[in-house]
Structure formats: structure tokens, C-alpha cells
Amino acid sequence: MGNADYVYSTTTNVVESAHRVAVPPPQPFLKSLASSLKETFFPDDPLRQFKNKPPSRKLVLGLQYFMPILEWGPRYSLEFLKADLIAGITIASLAIPQGISYAKLANLPPILGLYSSFVPPLVYAVMGSSRDLAVGTVAVASLLTASMLGDEVNAKENPTLYLHLAFTATFFAGAFQASLGILRLGFIVDFLSHATIVGFMAGAATVVCLQQLKGILGLEHFTHGTDLVSVMRSVFTQTHKWRWESAVLGCCFLFFLLLARFFNKRRPKLFWISALAPLTLVILGSLLVYLTHAEKHGIHVQVIGELKKGLNPLSITDLAFGSQYLPTTIKTGIITGVIALAEGIAVGRSFAMYKNYQIDGNKEMIAFGMMNIVGSFTSCYLTTGPFSRSAVNFNAGCKTAVSNIVMAVAVMITLLFLTPLFHYTPLVVLSSIIIVAMLGLIDYEAAIHLWHVDKFDFTVCMSAYIGVVFGSVEIGLVIAVVLSVVRVLLFVTRPRILALGNIPNSMIFRSVDQYPNANLVPGILILEINAPIYFTNSSYLRERISRWIDEEEDKLKSSGETSLQYVILDMGAVGNIDTSGISVLEELKNSTERKGLKLVLANPGGEVMKKLNKSKIIESIGQEWIYITVGEAVGACNFMLHTFKPKPMTVNGSETWSDNV
């Protein structure tokens, strides 16, 4: 033949390629199981640093693993302190008004917002890995708490029970988060896709804004439901009860905050304007109400009222483990815990990637879990690392988690001395602060980007949004997660099958859909399967491939061209195959044989070859009909079709048989 790579065997009447497709060297079952488990649960190999170290060092490393402060603490410098001081005070000025607002959103006593910005950040500073994350309460979790616990217990009628249930839910959230981290099941959080989170957060933010209409319009009685229809009905059937004072004040405050936000976008360097704006507003509002002695003029403005002085009281004894509402509490804890975790982990990862350091997701989860468990013992409710506050922390130039310690100290000072300042703060201020904070969560740009790039993701996003706004928060979340998983299953259930053609002047074979200039090879049908062959898609594949073969044969018959002789399956993209898939290959081989065709396999991967070998299909199809590339398979078939006449490829005018890949 003039080519050492191909040998035509006169005994078996088959062209043997020089490149044999290998079955991977067998590994003992336990070893491959151990390696799979390691890859699934320990993909970042956290024990890597423990190798080859003396036991004392291992102990130190172990302690440092759970309390990273022992690692970066000794290296702390004065320069870091300066930066962290500024950042800490900046985020404290945001934490105080936001904490009070979100606690009211959760139907909890406002002082809890301050408690939750004192203890949890201290725990995180000891146990957390992110240098930029700022700890605090979040609106979405507060809303969920109010909504889910409020279904069972009315916060107005039963405030003490409600409070205890909130602490218990926080405990369960923390326990769930910590166990996910310890069992290294962190990848569960990955099941909330970006599209899901965009839609869900936007929906939750919309719902929270709708809830603020109560505060802005000064209504006493409001619907318990969170969906758009209930809220609108509640608002518009009580038009006579709207209070113009609250509405006017609210609009003014809103305008002020929106202006600050607008400045922030125009000149990002002046981020501290929009960071200090809420606290400024609180002070202004308090002054306004105090100085005008509003209630003496018959103008009724709701204010925060008395805030207890002093640090967090212990609440271990308040945890209501024996309550009849325990199932609801556990459910609330788990759901809020997961959502808080998703946000916190995403925030930590984003900043870590930006600043080019690593974060161990599971370790972070343990940190968040401990933060919430300890918080539930000290009168705090659910906290995480909200993106907005962490972004302010980052912009303010934080260097380590000490910024959280500074914030905690500032909040401590407030708790010990400054709570009387909030006595006259109108609730309208809190509502305005919440509304403007929520606007930041409605990421319509991301949604538009989804529409352009991936319309299924856009559908998932919109479904989550509509589910939250028109149904309830849980419904929206369930819809979003289910759609995401369906998308993944659909890919495996209806894999793409592509017909391959020859790119001219080469032995490259690619899909004719993607490369319109690729030519189909006469007499040979080349199909590429683009997914693992599992039970979910094996029946579909068998029927679809059979139908494809039939349609090809019909087409060739009617046009009078060379009839089909070979069917080549490109298995390069088939990552794995199970027993149902093996049966399908067997059935395809039988049915092609009955039609007088030969089935050829090209480029099966390692896992697939192992299974083919164990199930004896290789003997059935024939070892010599399995090729390492589509090109070699086509070459061999062409040999048979054209009776030993090679298909030449022109390189510089001379005919050379080339290697095919």
C-alpha cells in the first residue's frame, strides 16, 4: 500500500489500522471506587497540605483549617488595620439602619437587627475564609422567615412564641449549613443555577418592595399574603386609610436615597455617599420628627419606639425544640439556610476570584453554620454575607475579615450607648431604605443577557420570578429548581445526534449542521452521539438511529445513488454507558445486520471501552471494526467499498496517504 499505517489482511478480509483502540488498564474495584468518591466529595483535595508533616504541625494545620484567623492573624499589620478600620466603620453605618429595617421586615423586634450585626460577624471573623465578605442579615431571608413562620404563628398576637421560633429556625439553618459543610455536600448548592438565583432574587425583591407599601402608606391592616394580587387588593381597597404624611415623607426619603444611588453609579469613587446615606436619613428623619414634635400637631407618624440598651441576651433557653410548630420551624430553617448559603458562597467566591485567592466552599459552609448556631444562642436571627454590604466593604478597601470585627465593635457601641437615638426614627425611613436596597437586587440586565444567550435559562429565570411574585416564595423556588433539573435531565434524555461529513481537503469529519461545506460520504452514514448513553435515552437513541438509517436508505433508493453499506457511530462524545446503553448497541448491531449493513464504532472513550469489554460486545461487533478516529474508520470502509483503491489526499500536488485523527 505504500503506507506502513494500514495493513490489509487477506485472512480476515479487513483493513487493520495501526492504532488499536485500547481498553484502559483494569483498576481494582476498590481503588476506582475510592478515586470516584474522592473526586465527588473532595475535588479540591483539602488534605493535600497535610501530607508529609510532623504530628504537631498537623494539629496546628487542623486548628487553622477550622479557624483561619489563627493563620492570617499572626501576619496582621498596622496597614491592614487602617484599611479595615475605614471599611468596618463604613459597613457599620450601613449595618445599623439595614439591620433595624430587615428585622422589622421579619416581624421581629428591631433591636434583633443590631444584635445580629454584633455576634455573627465576630464568629465569621474567626472561622471564615473570605477577606471581603461582610456579615449581616438579608431582606430575602427575613421575608421568608416572616412568611413561613407567619403562616403558623401571628407575630402580633404571639410575639414571644414567634421570637423563639425564629431563634429555633436560625439554629436549624445553622445546623443544616454546618452539616452540609462537614459532609462535603456543598455541591448541592450548585443546583441553584445563576438564572434561578437572578429570577428568584428579583422576585423576592419585588415582593419585599410591595410589602413596604404598608409602611409608606401608613396602613394598619395589611394582607398576610405576599403575592402581587393580594397586596394590590389590600392597598386599593383601603385608599381612604392612606396617610398622606407617611406617603409624602416616604417619597422624599426615597428620592434622597435614589439620588445618592445615582451619584454612586455615575462616580463609583464616591461609593461612600450611598453607603452613608441610610444612616444620614435615619438621623435626619429622627431629627425631623423630634423637632417638629409631630404628634402634637395631630400628624401621626409611626416611629420605631423604645430600643433596649445593652448587648445580646442569651437565648439558649428560648429555643423551642418541643414546640408543636417544630416541623415548620425546621422547614423554615432549612430553606432560609440554603438560600442564605447560596448567596454567601457566591459572594465569597466572586471576590476570591477577583482578588485571586482560594476559598474552600465546604469550610465556608461550616463557618456560616457555626455563625448561625452561635447566633441562635445569642438572640440573633439568620445572617449571611449579603452582596451589597460585601461590595461596600470591598470598595472601602477592606483587607481581611477584621473589617467585620470593627463593624461588630461599632454596633456594640451603638447597643451600649446610642439606642436612644432611634427612638424617634419614622418607620417610613426604614421602608425607603429597604425599597432602595431591593432595587439593587432586581438585576434586569442579567435577565436581558440571559434572553440573548440562552432562552431556556431565561425561561427558568422568568418562571422563578413569576412564581415568587404571583404565587409565593416557596413556589417560585421550587419551580426554579425543578426547571433547572429538568433541563439537565432533558439533555440526557434527548441527546443530539449529528450527521458528520468530510471537511474538504482533509480527513476531518464534522457535523454538517455546523459546517455546511462538509460533504457526506457516499455509502457510509456517520452519526455522532452527543451524550452518555443511559437508560433515560437508550430507547430514544435506538429508535432515532434506526429511523435515520431507514430515511437514508429511502433517500438513496429514490435518488439512485450508492446504497448504504456502513454505519459509523462516533462515540467520542459519549462519556459513559450503562447496561441499557449496552443493550442498545447490541440491538443496533443486530438490526443493522438484518438490513445488510455493518456497524462500526469510532473513538470510544475509556469508560465506554471498559463496559464494552466486560459485556463482550467487542467480540460481537468485532475488535477490528472499532477505530480510534472517524477518519480511520472511513478510510477502512472506503477500502472495502472501492476494492483497495485508497482515497488520496493532495498535499502540494503529490498523493500521500495521511494519518487520520
Place this chain on the structure above:
Amino acid sequence: MGNADYVYSTTTNVVESAHRVAVPPPQPFLKSLASSLKETFFPDDPLRQFKNKPPSRKLVLGLQYFMPILEWGPRYSLEFLKADLIAGITIASLAIPQGISYAKLANLPPILGLYSSFVPPLVYAVMGSSRDLAVGTVAVASLLTASMLGDEVNAKENPTLYLHLAFTATFFAGAFQASLGILRLGFIVDFLSHATIVGFMAGAATVVCLQQLKGILGLEHFTHGTDLVSVMRSVFTQTHKWRWESAVLGCCFLFFLLLARFFNKRRPKLFWISALAPLTLVILGSLLVYLTHAEKHGIHVQVIGELKKGLNPLSITDLAFGSQYLPTTIKTGIITGVIALAEGIAVGRSFAMYKNYQIDGNKEMIAFGMMNIVGSFTSCYLTTGPFSRSAVNFNAGCKTAVSNIVMAVAVMITLLFLTPLFHYTPLVVLSSIIIVAMLGLIDYEAAIHLWHVDKFDFTVCMSAYIGVVFGSVEIGLVIAVVLSVVRVLLFVTRPRILALGNIPNSMIFRSVDQYPNANLVPGILILEINAPIYFTNSSYLRERISRWIDEEEDKLKSSGETSLQYVILDMGAVGNIDTSGISVLEELKNSTERKGLKLVLANPGGEVMKKLNKSKIIESIGQEWIYITVGEAVGACNFMLHTFKPKPMTVNGSETWSDNV
């Protein structure tokens, strides 16, 4: 360069390959949506035959679609009739004893077994597509009915209500099956993998055998639970109540049937021996009891008793739609309906594949659904196409569904004239028949095969078995389905990443795990990703690839070899990518840039290129850094690494630059 395929551009300082990776021609959104929906729901293109036909023909084709008997009926010949007559009588001889036995298993009046072998086969003969399927009741569905309905209503205390609930459950099963077929959601049945079904059926068969201990040992009171522990406890705490007469008779009958089965395996041509054995046993058993007048000698043997003469009474008015047990009835109907469907469809497909004709799965589902709906109106309970009976039908040489009509006629004759024959049939006969039939369902050979080929599938199989035998039937089924779906999700959540090396003397690049002789290329890290890049695995991929790069760099630093310069990602096996995946590519590009490396993409498919294009990543990475094959990518990188010195390939002693694929 001597090669027209590569052009080195002095302006951009980059090697441009002659093969540009194309973005597929854009399709209008609605068109691609329509084509996706068609592929998902109509993969077999059933409307293909309707094209280009006059309206009258379309009507005929439509009627033939729903009632295939109109299609093959006119072509029926005398020869077919002869074959179908023999097959029909053979399966009738099996249907009669099995029907009575399974009805007792379901705690229903035994006559229902005969009713259910009369009307449903007639409906199937009109509407069904399989030529070999024989219709009848099945043990597993009977067991499930007894178990699920029996949880709510005791069949002994409330026989009439129980009966009506069974009819209603059958109606719902049929309605569910028909709607799956009409909505073309048939692929849902594919989610029960072969491994699942093997384990589940074996478990159900074991449970049924355990239940027969009641009949064999002649116990009056028996546990309601189906699991092994309950049954064993019930049996061994009542050892003083065991009836030796039933036990002796039972063992004799069992021995007789096992002998027949053994003969069947040894000489498959004598299949009719094991087909006629049950009926023979019924007759022998009846004669034995009648002639010995057993009860007069103080020997107490339970018998079937009076069986009402006459055809199926109408039961439309018995359907209990308003009952308080409706939720349970619906649940029973759906679960039994799905399991019956899975078996019936699998049977139909197996024989169709063997005899090389096509079956439309969704059409079959409509046929099964109608069969059960009509059955629920005529005092029948759940029927499907059991494998054992269909295998007998097949072995007996059936040609069309007329064999079902013949069986129905034989059963009709029995109902009209022959029911007194069963008056003295001992129940022990029925128990023996059931036990031997169940042994056929325990496919241990398939389980051993699973152990050898795919251990995860074996785990799924065993979990289903253990769940059914030690828990309950529903628990076993849920476990099996969940494990199967988890397996699919795990593949997408933890995809394999493989390092590719160069197969010597070629430009083929394959995994070094599969091909130990493949050489890694110095200065270039080539990674192949073996799954679509979705939100479920994007974080994992990003961290794993980053770690891989870091480990490579550390290795090279310590060994002093050429440092890493390029990272090539082989995207050939990445079937699709969503927005999370796009972000991961973006982040990888940024992180590799920060490390001073260049990210190169090789062989992205059509769908992936579309998304890369829409999200503008192509400009970010650079169009010239996307290659159609790994070989071309490596060639280009090598150009840059070795300053224009080509990497030659030796063919017959002369150096030629070859095409890479």
C-alpha cells in the same frame, strides 16, 4: 512553510489555521424551538405517513392509527388463523388458573381473574400494535393493589367497597396510561431503567412468594405487612396452626410444577408442557379433593368455592368517584398503571425488535389505557401484557393479536359453562402456581451480569430489591427511581476531565489514562471535558481545572522542565453549555491570563459555538485561538513555542506536515 494549510501572519503574530471553526448558520428562534419540541415529543415522526394524501385517505389512516385492527384485519389469512388458534388456546390454558390465582392475590373475588382475561384482550386486539403480546393480569400489580388499597380498606370486612375501589383504581390507571400516550409523554416510562426493573420485579416476586406461605401452610390469620420480617414473624409465631394437609399437598403441587418448568428449560420445544401444567394441576387438584371427599374425613382443605356463571357484569355504576378514599385510589391507580405500562411496553418492544417490526410506544400506551378504562366498566381489574404469557404466546407460534381473541373466546366459554369445575379446586394449587410463576421473575442471571458490567447499576438493582423485601413495594420503587436519577445527575455534576497526550507517530491526541503510551506535550496542558458545562458542574469544573493547572505548574517547577505556556480545552465532548458555563469559561480565561498562560479552545460543537458567539466570549478569547481539532491547536502552540520550527511527522522516511484532525 511548504504547507498551504497553515499561514503564519506577521501582523497578528499568530498562526492561522486553514480550518475556521464555524458558528452554525443562525436559525429563527421559533423554528429551532419547533424542531426541539418535535424531537422531544415526536421522535418517531408518526405523522410522516400522513403527508401528501387526499383527505379521505387521511381519515382512513387516522382511524387505522387508533385501531390497527382495521389495517391488518383485511389482510388476515387462514394460515394465520391456524397458528393463532393454537397459540390462543395455549395461553388460555395458562390464563384461567393464573387469572384466578392473581385475583386471590389481590384479595378480589377469583372470578375477576376470568373477567379480566375476557374483555381487555378483546380491546387490545382492536387497538394494540404488538403481534405477540398476550393480555392478562399480573402478580406484581395484584400485590400492589392489595397492599395499597388494603392499607385503607380491609378486604374481608368490606368486600364490596374494596371491590369498587379496585375498579376505580383500574379506571384511573387506564386514564393515566391513555393520557401519557396522548400527550406523548411516553419517555417518562424510560426513567425506570433495566436495573431498576430487575431489582424491583425480583423483590416483588419474593414478596408474593412470601405471601403464599399463608395458603401453603393453611393459616387463617396473616400479617398485613408485606416485608420479610413481618411475614416471618407471622409464620413462626403460629407454628402450631400450620396445617399439614395443605403443606403436603402444596409441596407435591410445587414439585410437579417445578418439574414441568425444568423440562421446559431442557427442551424448549416442549414449552407447552409447562404451559398446560397449571391447568392440569387445577383439574387434578379438584379431582383429588372431590373424589376423596376430603372434608368428610376431617381433613380440612380450603377450596375456591362457588364461582358465578355468566359473563362480565357492568360495573360503571360501581366506580367510587365520591369516596373518601379517592386520593388513595388515584395513587394506587397511577403507581400500578405506570408499572404495568413499563412491563407492557418493554414486552411489546422486545418482541417487535426480535421479529423486526415497529411499535409506536405512545400508541401502545393509548391501547393499554383504553383496555383498562373499558375493563373498569366491565368488572375487570388492572391488566397489561405480562412477559411470561407473551413468551408462551410467541413460542406457540402466534401471528397476530387474534391469539388474544381466541383466548378471550376460550375464557368466555369457561365463564358460561365451565365454572363449576373450579368448585373443589384447593387454594394450595393456586399458591403453587403463583410461586412457580414468580420464580421466573427472579432474574438472578441479569443481576450477576449487572455486577460484572456496571456496579452502580448493580447497586440500584439491589437497593430496589432490598427496599421492596424489607420495606414495602412503594419504598423499593421510590428508592430505585431516585438512585437512577441521581446517577444521571452525578454524571453531569462531576464530569470527567482527562489529560490528553500525543499518540506517537501521529497527530492524534487521546487520554493518557486510556492510552498509556500517549506522551504529554511539553509546555502545553491539554484537558478534555466529557460532559455539557451546566450550572450543576460549572463551579466544580472551574476549581478542578484551576487546581490541575496549579499542580502541573508545581510539578514542572520542581522537575525543572519547560514551564506551562498554553492550556488547551478539548470541547469536542461538551454537548451544550449554559450561562453558568459561559461564566466559567470567562473566569478560566481571566485566571489563566493572570498566571501568564494562554487559554485555547479546540473543537467546540455547534450549540457551544452559538452560545460563545452570543455571549461575546469569542472576542474575549480571540477567534484565532479557537481551533477545529486538538492537533491544529497543538501545532499552532508548538509554532509559537519553538519559534516557527514545525513538528515534523515521519511518513516513509520523508518529513511531511500532515493535516490534523
